[in-house]
């Protein structure tokens with residue numbers, strides 16, 4: 001990783017240029033950097049880094065109707081382009097939402113990838129309805145926490161797993177019962193849930209399916225080609241790929257604006273310190289919330 005000056009291209013059809021205020025780090029940032037996602041990013045390196053951000057619209061490309069210069073927004077860059085870890089980024093219009101006035105730029109920057117991924121699983125794939133029982137594996141992570149809050153908004157009851165250090169925070173969210181993943185054999189919860197969402201990517205498919213009651217679905221955040229193949233025959237298995245849409249971003253903005261969706265922030269650093277912090281997180285350093293990069 002290195003910091004470099006570069007010329008921003010002009011926005012294409014349906015694209016928006018955003019002056020970034022905060023960018024949020026996600027595991028996908030180092031998965032892209034290390035080349036694990038070449039199938040979606042293409043093989044051309046070096047490339048711009050960073051997915052999630054908040055900021056203000058600098059200019060819009062042809063055909064953009066939802067935003068104008070000066071709008072406060074949040075969202076994500078296209079995985080093909082990246083670039084949120086910079087002073088300005090270009091994103092598709094559909095990957096952005098207007099930032100509600102009551103939501104800070106810090107909080108808004110955290111929302112896109114975790115919120116969209118949670119939405120894709122619970123609402124698009126599981127069609128979650130009130131009264132259902134959801135189990136979130138990794139319920140204190142960013143996607144897990146977003147999934148807990150979205151499930152609660154849908155009127156579902158949420159159980160989950162996390163480390164013992166994260167139990168107080170998950171309890172405060174209303175996750176009950178809670179299980180320490182280091183000391184619990186999850187297979188003993190067999191047959192109890194309508195939806196199991198493995199937001200940590202650590203659960204074996206067999207275990208996830210085993211936790212389901214009749215008509216349940218297992219949402220798997222680690223979508224390997226093998227799992228897609230298996231999902232053709234095992235309809236309860238739904239591999240999830242983060243797929244942003246305007247209606248989802250707008251839904252996240254409404255939820256955050258209503259005070260029903262917020263992710264904790266553990267640390268904010270300047271762009272000059274981004275390489276050090278991304279390297280540490282990639283190396284396994286624990287963070288108790290989202291890590292943000294400040295661009296000013």
Ligand SMILES: NC(=O)c1ccc[n+]([C@@H]2O[C@H](COP(=O)([O-])OP(=O)(O)OC[C@H]3O[C@@H](n4cnc5c(N)ncnc54)[C@H](OP(=O)(O)O)[C@@H]3O)[C@@H](O)[C@H]2O)c1
Pocket residue numbers: 026027028031113114117137138139140141142143144161162163164165166181199200201202221222223240241242243
């Ligand atoms: N498929 C997609 O499109 C997509 C989209 C977004 C993210 N992801 C992937 O989803 C994963 C989570 O992303 P994130 O942003 O939520 O990361 P994150 O904020 O770092 O959260 C990861 C969480 O996993 C928990 N965890 C670790 N080991 C566990 C285990 N054995 N059982 C249960 N939970 C465990 C940790 O809990 P404690 O902190 O309590 O230890 C941590 O809170 C990453 O691998 C990411 O690349 C995939």
